[in-house]
Amino acid sequence: MKIMLRKDAAGTLTVYVPKKDLEEPVVSMEKPEMWGGVVTLANGWQLELPPSAPGMEIPCTVEARRLNEE
Numbered sequence: 001m002k003i004m005l006r007k008d009a010a011g012t013l014t015v016y017v018p019k020k021d022l023e024e025p026v027v028s029m030e031k032p033e034m035w036g037g038v039v040t041l042a043n044g045w046q047l048e049l050p051p052s053a054p055g056m057e058i059p060c061t062v063e064a065r066r067l068n069e070e
């Protein structure tokens with residue numbers, strides 16, 4: 001699924017999912033650099049992010065995979 005990674009006004013990393021009209025903050029990251037790892041959102045969703053080149057600018061749109069679909 002396509003997601004947008006951005007920072008809100010407080011500087012918190014958030015994920016926006018356009019098809020669900022859902023915006024949630026990231027509460028944990030498997031890797032400190034985030035890319036190529038799993039991030040957990042405040043609503044419990046876990047998304048696997050693709051690997052990326054160092055220095056990727058945020059905001060950006062990426063293809064992620066949801067791991068804990070019900």
